[in-house]
Amino acid sequence: MIPISRLPLPAELDQRMTPLTEQIRVTEEGDRAKKARALWRRPATRATVGEPLRGLLRRMAPGVERCMYCGDNLGTDIDHYEPLARDPLRTFDWLNHLLACSHCNSHHKRDLFPVDERGLPMLIDPTAEDPFDHLLLSLSVGEYAALSEKGRLTIEVCGLNRADLARGRQQAYRVVTLCLREWGRELRDRGPCRPEALVRTIREQPFADVCQAMLRQVEMPGAETVFADLPDVAAVLRDPQVRDTLTLKVVTPY
Numbered sequence: 001m002i003p004i005s006r007l008p009l010p011a012e013l014d015q016r017m018t019p020l021t022e023q024i025r026v027t028e029e030g031d032r033a034k035k036a037r038a039l040w041r042r043p044a045t046r047a048t049v050g051e052p053l054r055g056l057l058r059r060m061a062p063g064v065e066r067c068m069y070c071g072d073n074l075g076t077d078i079d080h081y082e083p084l085a086r087d088p089l090r091t092f093d094w095l096n097h098l099l100a101c102s103h104c105n106s107h108h109k110r111d112l113f114p115v116d117e118r119g120l121p122m123l124i125d126p127t128a129e130d131p132f133d134h135l136l137l138s139l140s141v142g143e144y145a146a147l148s149e150k151g152r153l154t155i156e157v158c159g160l161n162r163a164d165l166a167r168g169r170q171q172a173y174r175v176v177t178l179c180l181r182e183w184g185r186e187l188r189d190r191g192p193c194r195p196e197a198l199v200r201t202i203r204e205q206p207f208a209d210v211c212q213a214m215l216r217q218v219e220m221p222g223a224e225t226v227f228a229d230l231p232d233v234a235a236v237l238r239d240p241q242v243r244d245t246l247t248l249k250v251v252t253p254y
């Protein structure tokens with residue numbers, strides 16, 4: 001999971017969603033989830049609201065339109081971060097929409113939404129907070145360890161340590177390492193540079209979380225141990241231009 005910057009919602013789309021929320025609001029409380037689901041699935045809503053939303057989310061998604069949870073599969077579904085069964089009034093709330101693959105959406109997250117004793121979410125929203133505040137990726141193994149209870153619950157709910165994802169992250173680690181090594185050679189030979197083909201290869205890799213974890217871990221205590229076999233790669237990861245080009249942050253439009 002990586003930090004994702006949310007794009008602003010175009011005014012016309014906002015204007016199409018407001019009356020839909022109003023229709024849910026005037027529905028009797030016990031029937032709101034059913035009403036919300038019916039409105040969301042209506043072909044007219046899909047065409048005028050669902051498709052433009054999906055388009056926006058695809059532009060925000062990591063790599064080539066990857067799932068915002070696993071970072072591996074193509075993001076095909078609009079996921080309600082807070083499930084509409086829990087809060088139907090957030091069905092058409094732009095800040096509640098993420099892009100997920102059908103596997104994460106249907107087999108893992110589903111309607112799960114852990115909260116703390118105050119009712120605050122205990123699931124990372126990658127568009128509102130930096131996932132790396134809660135998660136530490138073991139680069140060699142490809143699995144996450146939790147840095148907080150929210151991290152632990154996110155790993156569990158989203159199945160972030162499933163075996164296929166761990167293997168994919170190991171592979172991504174090798175690819176990003178090769179690209180950075182090549183970038184390091186160019187830095188030595190040509191001086192400051194930003195080789196577009198390498199940047200694109202790194203950015204369009206599935207598992208964008210691997211490169212983001214490398215950029216963070218090289219600046220953390222213990223970096224010498226993590227990158228003991230890769231001192232040349234660690235040097236590239238510390239280069240200000242490389243960091244500036246590759247580091248992702250959460251930027252919110254509101």
Ligand SMILES: [Zn+2]
Binds near residue numbers: 072102103
């Ligand atoms: Zn996924």
